[in-house]
Amino acid sequence: MTTANDARAFALLPLLGAIASQVAFVTGVLYYFGWAYSRAFFGHFGVSAGTLGFTTQDYVLFSVGAMFLPLLSTLFWILAMLAVRKLPVWHALKSGRPRTTLRWYVRLSAAAGTLLIAAVAVLAFKPTRFAAPLAEEAPFLLIAGSAMIGYATWLLWRYPTVLGIRRPSRTVMQVRTIALVAVAMIGYVWAAAAFAERKGTDDALHQESVHFVDRPAIVVFSVDRLGIEGGGAQLGEITAPNEKYRYVYSGLWLLVRTSDRYYLLPQQWKAKQDRVFVIKDSDSIRIDIARNP
Numbered sequence: 366m367t368t369a370n371d372a373r374a375f376a377l378l379p380l381l382g383a384i385a386s387q388v389a390f391v392t393g394v395l396y397y398f399g400w401a402y403s404r405a406f407f408g409h410f411g412v413s414a415g416t417l418g419f420t421t422q423d424y425v426l427f428s429v430g431a432m433f434l435p436l437l438s439t440l441f442w443i444l445a446m447l448a449v450r451k452l453p454v455w456h457a458l459k460s461g462r463p464r465t466t467l468r469w470y471v472r473l474s475a476a477a478g479t480l481l482i483a484a485v486a487v488l489a490f491k492p493t494r495f496a497a498p499l500a501e502e503a504p505f506l507l508i509a510g511s512a513m514i515g516y517a518t519w520l521l522w523r524y525p526t527v528l529g530i531r532r533p534s535r536t537v538m539q540v541r542t543i544a545l546v547a548v549a550m551i552g553y554v555w556a557a558a559a560f561a562e563r564k565g566t567d568d569a570l571h572q573e574s575v576h577f578v579d580r581p582a583i584v585v586f587s588v589d590r591l592g593i594e595g596g597g598a599q600l601g602e603i604t605a606p607n608e609k610y611r612y613v614y615s616g617l618w619l620l621v622r623t624s625d626r627y628y629l630l631p632q633q634w635k636a637k638q639d640r641v642f643v644i645k646d647s648d649s650i651r652i653d654i655a656r657n658p
Contacts, residue, residue: 392425394554398432399424401558405565409573410620410630410641418623428561435557446512454524464529471517471528478513481506482548504559507552515545573636578657580618583629585644586610586651593617596631596639610651617642619654627652 403414403424419427457466485507518533518541525532533541572580585591586603590612594600599616620628620641629642644650 392421394557395425395428395432396421397554398557398561399427401561402427402565405562406569407621409566409569409636410628410634412620412628412641417621417628432557432561435560439553446516450516450519454520454527457527463527467520467524467527471520474513474520475517478510478515478517481510481513485510485552501559504552504556508549508556511545511549511552515542515549518542518545573634576632577618577630577634580620580630580657582615582655582657583617583619583627584653584655585614585617585629586653587612587614588649591642591644593629593631593642596635597633598631598642618657 400414403417403419407414407417453470454467457463457470460466485503488503518538521528521530521533522538585593588610591614593614597616598614601613601615603611603613616632617629618632618634620630622628625646627644627646629644631639631642633639634641644652646652
């Protein structure tokens with residue numbers, strides 16, 4: 366026999382499922398953004414992010430910095446659209462011909478949105494010389510197009526009396542809303558991922574231009590020669606008796622550390638000219654880390 370507590374527990378299941386699905390979706394999006402950022406950043410140094418063994422948590426943390434500006438911009442535009450959404454209605458009601466005026470707003474908004482989405486479809490599936498200049502703006506066109514069609518749909522639902530039409534059924538509205546949200550999310554993910562890649566590349570270029578001033582300095586002690594040379598890396602020999610390590614390498618910065626490897630840059634590293642040194646942690650190696658002087 367089902368008790369009141371059981372009934373309440375079952376009633377919470379849809380809510381818990383919705384929360385879980387949203388958390389999974391947000392985590393997936395952040396993972397993708399973090400992957401795009403790290404791929405661009407480490408790719409500048411010739412290192413594939415896939416070889417570094419980053420975890421989901423690592424990629425999510427990478428996305429925090431990469432996503433701040435897109436999230437701030439999204440919040441601004443959402444607030445701006447909410448603030449002006451009733452201006453066309455106000456204008457229509459003040460025009461003396463509210464039905465005709467509001468119908469024009471609906472038609473123009475739907476037509477403009479359809480045109481923008483069609484332009485992106487042409488750009489994606491059949492590039493032409495006319496669409497090529499819009500390549501970088503394509504995700505924003507997709508978002509704008511879905512927003513404009515969504516606005517026209519909202520007007521149809523909210524003001525059927527003024528427009529002189531029957532209100533669309535709830536099922537139709539739900540289907541349209543889901544489709545438009547899906548299109549907008551595709552554009553948003555596309556735009557944010559492109560931004561994350563640009564930021565990763567820009568951050569790597571900045572690191573190189575300021576000579577890695579915020580990277581820790583590394584000194585490597587080794588039993589054997591390691592072949593670390595060039596780009597400002599320096600080799601010294603330890604001649605004192607009874608010393609385990611015979612060679613010391615300095616003039617190095619830490620690029621990244623994984624569970625068992627250190628990826629090191631020489632002090633004067635330059636793109637497409639110098640190498641990244643990969644040192645595997647072992648008993649024959651000692652790594653000292655210090656603040657960048």
